[in-house]
Amino acid sequence: MTNRPAVLLLASLVVLSTPACQQKPAENEVTQSADEPSKGVDRSHKGEAMPDSPLFNGDENEATLAEAKGKPLLVNLWASWCAPCVKELPTLDALSRKPGAPKVIAVSEDAGxxxxxxxxxxxxxxxxxxxxxDPKMSLSSALHVQVMPTTVYYDASGKELWRYVGDLDWTGEEAAKLLSEAGAPAKG
Structure with missing residues (x-):
């Protein structure tokens, strides 16, 4: 005979310890498939143009990511309810201040x-x-993002180079190596 409360507690702990947050799926959306990366670099979308999903920019005007083209662009999709997203934000903030770094845009997927x-x-x-x-989650839908945080790196012409699924220290060695692929500074 199994101890039902212990099994439920163990299952809860497993869910809470996952390294990235599953995006809250829309009613008609499928959840992450087995072929989606769980964490790390994903180059399967290399060369794809950035989507023209309607967003609200930093000035709260309707915008698309195309407004930010012209230099390498790092687009981070995050949500306040996602612990790995919150953990990662300070490193993105630090990267955004680094001379020669790509432009960093943090896109909130919260409905607030x-x-x-x-x-x-x-x-x-x-x-x-x-x-x-992105209160309607149109960008995450267009990019087929199932796990947050997900960060997408675009070259100056708006073509995807890679995306990183899960959280990363954007001031660390791994990030420096990845960012150097589009001419961003290697380390500072």
Whole structure:
């Protein structure tokens, strides 16, 4: 006879210890398939153009990522309910201040308004990231993102070089090596 409370507790601990957050799927969306990467670099979308999904930019105007073309662009999809996303944000903030770094845009996938996103970032001392919003999750849908955080690196012409699924220290060695692929600084 199994100890039902112990089994439930063990299952809960396994779910809570996963390294990346599963995106909350829309009603008609499928969850992550077995061929999706669980964490790490994914180059299967290399060369794809950035989507023209409608977003709200840092000034709260309707925008698309194309507005940011012209230099390498690192686009991070995150949510306040995702612990690995929150853990990663300070390293993206630090990277955004680094001379010669790619432009860094943090796209909130939360349904909240601008004020709530700004308050969340301020409460976590995130001061320099260019914060965009995607309350309808149109960007994550267009990119087929199932795990957050996911960060997509575009070259200056708006073509995807790679994406990183899961959290990463964007001030560390692994990030420096990846960012050097589009001419961003190797380490600082």
């Amino acid at each position: 308004n601008r004020t709530s996103v700004e308050a969340f970032l301020e409460s976590h001392k995130i001061t320099d990231l260019e914060a965009w919003r």
